[in-house]
Amino acid sequence: MSIIKKIPLNSPKDERGFSWFPFNDFPQFKKKELLNFHVAELKPGAVRGNHYHPLHTEYFLLCGSQIRLTVDDLKGNQEEETFSFRPEFLFIIPPVIKHTIENRGSKTGYFIGFFDGEGKVESV
Numbered sequence: 001m002s003i004i005k006k007i008p009l010n011s012p013k014d015e016r017g018f019s020w021f022p023f024n025d026f027p028q029f030k031k032k033e034l035l036n037f038h039v040a041e042l043k044p045g046a047v048r049g050n051h052y053h054p055l056h057t058e059y060f061l062l063c064g065s066q067i068r069l070t071v072d073d074l075k076g077n078q079e080e081e082t083f084s085f086r087p088e089f090l091f092i093i094p095p096v097i098k099h100t101i102e103n104r105g106s107k108t109g110y111f112i113g114f115f116d117g118e119g120k121v122e123s124v
Helices: 027-031
Strands: 005-008 034-042 047-051 057-063 067-072 078-083 089-093 098-103 109-116
Touching: 034 098, 057 067
Parallel strands: none
Antiparallel strands: 005 089, 034 109, 047 098, 057 089, 057 109, 067 078, 067 098
């Protein structure tokens, strides 16, 4: 069983680029309380994460550069994958899964994400 959970994106793409409508593309979000929508820039070589969230599931997409996602279940199991420039997947990081995102490319990348659940989102 893979630690990296991902759902293929079926977002519109044309000569202008891609569009992502998370609440239309994923109807399961309509019944969830979604928290802390955020966008983060990843300069070449930048690393974000290397943490986990004790109580919240995090959803995000990666785009703009070659970005490596590393996840660790804190039980000795670790996986990593590198993803291309266009967003291909919605990543789902359950609580207590450590995750690190690193821009391995030469262009600026972007992380676009949010959480589900209630209360303050904490990182460990």
